[in-house]
Amino acid sequence: xxxxxxxxxxxxxxxxxxxxxxxxxxxxxxxxxxxxxxxxxxxxxxxxxxxxxxxxxxxxxxxxxxxxxxxxxxxxxxxxxxxxxxxxxxxxxxxxxxxxxxxxxxxxxxxxxxxxxxxxxxxxxxxxxxxxxxxxxxxxxxxxxxxxxxxxxxxxxxxxxxxxxxxxxxxxxxxxxxxxxxxxxxxxxxxxxxxxxxxxxxxxxxxxxxxxxxxxxxxxxxxxxxxxxxxxxxxxxxxxxxxxxxxxxxxxxxxxxxxxxxxxxxxxxxxxxxxxxxxxxxxxxxxxxxxxxxxxxxxxxxxxxxxxxxxxxxxxxxxxx
Amino acid sequence: xxxxxxxxxxxxxxxxxxxxxxxxxxxxxxxxxxxxxxxxxxxxxxxxxxxxxxxxxxxxxxxxxxxxxxxxxxxxxxxxxxxxxxxxxxxxxxxxxxxxxxxxxxxxxxxxxxxxxxxxxxxxxxxxxxxxxxxxxxxxxxxxxxxxxxxxxxxxxxxxxxxxxxxxxxxxxxxxxxxxxxxxxxxxxxxxxxxxxxxxxxxxxxxxxxxxxxxxxxxxxxxxxxxx
Numbered sequence: 166x167x168x169x170x171x172x173x174x175x176x177x178x179x180x181x182x183x184x185x186x187x188x189x190x191x192x193x194x195x196x197x198x199x200x201x202x203x204x205x206x207x208x209x210x211x212x213x214x215x216x217x218x219x220x221x222x223x224x225x226x227x228x229x230x231x232x233x234x235x236x237x238x239x240x241x242x243x244x245x246x247x248x249x250x251x252x253x254x255x256x257x258x259x260x261x262x263x264x265x266x267x268x269x270x271x272x273x274x275x276x277x278x279x280x281x282x283x284x285x286x287x288x289x290x291x292x293x294x295x296x297x298x299x300x301x302x303x304x305x306x307x308x309x310x311x312x313x314x315x316x317x318x319x320x321x322x323x324x325x326x327x328x329x330x331x332x333x334x335x336x337x338x339x340x341x342x343x344x345x346x347x348x349x350x351x352x353x354x355x356x357x358x359x360x361x362x363x364x365x366x367x368x369x370x371x372x373x374x375x376x377x378x379x380x381x382x383x384x385x386x387x388x389x390x391x392x393x394x395x396x397x398x399x400x401x402x403x404x405x406x407x408x409x410x411x412x413x414x415x416x417x418x419x420x421x422x423x424x425x426x427x428x429x430x431x432x433x434x435x436x437x438x439x440x441x442x443x444x445x446x447x448x449x450x451x452x453x454x455x456x457x458x459x460x461x462x463x464x465x466x467x468x469x470x471x472x473x474x475x476x477x478x479x480x481x482x483x484x485x486x
Numbered sequence: 487x488x489x490x491x492x493x494x495x496x497x498x499x500x501x502x503x504x505x506x507x508x509x510x511x512x513x514x515x516x517x518x519x520x521x522x523x524x525x526x527x528x529x530x531x532x533x534x535x536x537x538x539x540x541x542x543x544x545x546x547x548x549x550x551x552x553x554x555x556x557x558x559x560x561x562x563x564x565x566x567x568x569x570x571x572x573x574x575x576x577x578x579x580x581x582x583x584x585x586x587x588x589x590x591x592x593x594x595x596x597x598x599x600x601x602x603x604x605x606x607x608x609x610x611x612x613x614x615x616x617x618x619x620x621x622x623x624x625x626x627x628x629x630x631x632x633x634x635x636x637x638x639x640x641x642x643x644x645x646x647x648x649x650x651x652x653x654x655x656x657x658x659x660x661x662x663x664x665x666x667x668x669x670x671x672x673x674x675x676x677x678x679x680x681x682x683x684x685x686x687x688x689x690x691x692x693x694x695x696x697x698x699x700x701x702x703x704x705x706x707x708x709x710x711x712x713x714x
Binding site for chain 2: 288289290291292293294295297298357358359360361362363365394395396397399400401402403404405406442444446448
């Protein structure tokens with residue numbers, strides 16, 4: 166299997182690449198992203214390409230002629246890109262990689278990063294949707310994820326290729342740039358006092374295991390990837406000995422500016438989570454990857470508060486302190 | 487004056503619970519329910535009402551079941567049935583059909599409420615919960631069972647959950663309630679791979695008839711304007 170991994174510079178991409186590099190079924194492994202991965206991945210060739218620069222991306226696809234694509238080049242707004250840049254990169258990478266690979270004719274399977282944001286959280290919507298619930302996104306990120314899914318499924322149908330769209334709960338990990346993770350680690354955590362809905366997360370390690378399992382199994386269709394259980398935002402703050410600050414409505418505009426200044430911007434899909442919650446039924450995925458059931462949302466949130474802040478090393482004349 | 491050991495123990499347990507909750511160490515499920523809060527409020531509801539439950543043994547000890555509840559106004563009945571089943575059958579039931587509007591939605595979700603959508607009911611049943619769906623209230627004829635949308639009953643067939651008719655009779659003013667759980671309703675036979683709309687409509691009718699039968703058995707004969 167010749168595998169092309171997009172978004173390999175992120176934490177999830179690197180973890181997936183490490184698992185694939187150790188897989189004897191993978192003969193060639195090529196990764197691309199706008200950032201290099203943090204740490205070397207044996208047996209992987211890396212190409213530094215900004216997804217908005219479509220021509221080098223098309224050249225890479227033609228060169229590799231992949232039989233499998235792991236498309237993790239989906240950029241969450243306010244994670245490492247601004248909302249506008251995130252959408253541009255996501256759209257450009259999806260069109261170029263999936264379109265060109267399908268035209269080459271060697272493609273056998275696709276695994277795609279999506280998110281629970283596609284289900285939307287409109288009034289009266291199903292609180293814990295399974296894969297059979299039709300997606301009706303109500304945030305910009307949710308709409309962009311659904312658009313990517315549509316493109317991928319259309320590509321898959323044209324070429325008779327199975328496409329697995331993994332709808333991840335908000336991803337959290339020690340080095341994962343997540344707007345939710347940043348918010349929950351603030352000393353004062355704002356939450357909706359009128360709703361304080363439950364949300365679920367998934368650990369980046371479990372998400373990587375799910376990607377590789379879906380690739381090996383040749384899953385076709387959407388698959389929710391979510392840790393069991395849920396917590397509320399105020400509960401998550403209390404678990405980390407943070408001060409939960411209940412807000413009623415108009416003061417959110419000011420709080421969004423303050424949290425952005427504190428390094429934790431609140432994009433629209435995170436605001437939706439804070440007001441309407443975000444959970445899903447992950448029973449199908451837990452059959453595929455039983456290990457996901459072992460780490461609950463409460464465990465992951467407790468771990469999140471246990472992760473130490475980045476340590477700044479002081480350079481001393483000629484050597485690292 | 488010193489407190490008795492029982493009172494001291496209760497105060498100690500309450501302090502430990504508060505301390506644990508202040509540290510965020512309590513359970514909230516994916517639908518937003520707080521089981522500890524429900525268990526705290528059931529005895530409180532029991533102190534102000536008298537709920538007698540008949541047929542609690544028909545409720546499965548574990549696993550999913552769909553309870554179709556006949557209601558007059560539909561306001562107190564879900565709470566009465568939840569409290570009655572918690573005490574008589576030892577199970578926490580969920581009730582579907584809450585308004586998805588803050589802040590009432592938050593309060594009702596904490597108590598076990600969920601929106602009345604087929605997908606929501608299906609999710610709860612697949613997770614092994616007891617789920618209450620209420621018949622529409624018959625305002626003019628309080629002793630007549632209302633109707634239920636077939637789509638709300640359909641998820642029980644997919645989850646392999648028994649469908650039980652339940653009648654909740656009594657009044658908020660008297661504080662006396664009687665909850666009767668009936669025999670499970672037989673699922674319709676399938677001629678093809680899927681249940682037809684007609685079969686689902688007949689199942690909803692059977693659920694309504696099951697509730698009506700329980701109301702008729704439990705109610706003394708009355709004037710015709712009550713719907714008898």
